[in-house]
Amino acid sequence: MAREILTEDIPKIKKLLHIVFGQEEFTDISRMGGLTNHTYKITLTDGGEYVVRIPGEGTEELIIRSNEKISTQLACDLGIDAETLYFGDDGSKVTKYIPNAITMSTELISQEKHINQVAKIFKKLHSCNADTGVPFEVFEMAAGYEKIIYDNNVPMFEDYKEKKSKVMQIKSEIDSVINIKKVPCHNDPLCENWVEGNGRMYLIDWEYAGMNDGMWDIADVSIEAGFDEECDTKLLTAYLGHTPDIVNRKNFLANKIYVDFLWTLWAKARVPYDGQPMEDWAQERYTRLKGFIDDYGKL
Helix, strand or coil, X not given: CCECXXXXXXXXXXXXXXHHHCCCXXXXXXXXXXXXXXXXXXXXXXXCEEEEEECCCCHHHCCCHHHHHHHHHHHHHHCCCCCEEEECCCCXXXXXXXXXXXXXXXXXXXXXXXXXXXXXXXHHHHCCCCXXXXXXXXXXXXXXXXXXXXXXXXXXXXCHHHHHHHHHHHHHHHXXXXXXXXXXXCXXXXXXXXXXXXXXXXXXXXXXXXXXXXXXXXXXXXXXXCCCHHHHHHHHHHHHCCCCCHHHHHHHHHHHHHHHHHHHHHHHHXXXXXXXXXXXXXXXXXXXXXXHHHHHHHC
């Protein structure tokens, strides 16, 4: 089903088209996916196809757009994202549309060739030796989301304090055996952020990008793609360049825990803006988080 084109977005779109192209007219518009922003595919009168993003309500509390711009530029420089033509201070953005684009689904991205493409892109990003200066401090962010949740009187899970304590115990164990190197990471590689076009893969939307443990990206894509153990092993092996050992697997699972911990709180923080769907999404992630904690105890 096609998503609704919001009337209030049309003047904003025309303004962006005028800034970038010196014209406001377009021949076709369609709404694309996305949880928080309003994103549109636009066809201009000359046939050129572009993507225009209008920031969603409340995103200014969650995203520092100047930081996103830095990581977006790095991704473009590395050739792993579509070319960005405009990036506004408020997060409005115009990019080239990826021709013959196919957005990844859980079924598509689970194919071995796509798993290998994902691993290749992450290896390129994580080994580029850049320091974006953009922090992605998981537990500082979690504390920020907690504040938004409590400030807005959003009910918290009854056993949250207990599970949070377990997460912190696991973090202490991992930190004691692994010297984590912070590298540029995407940090939100859900299937909708992977697009294949003309035989290559692109990783788009760098809102949450920043310096982090590269294993976060690997764990996150596994969660979002619904990978089973076989796919996880293929992904880890392609990324690491060798069969994962017990330390690799522990770090991988620990990062799955961190991922669901942080995004559970993110979803809770979005409840005042997006209502019950975000509450349901938070519950889904929180339930999985508790399963991962149990799995970690069995390693």
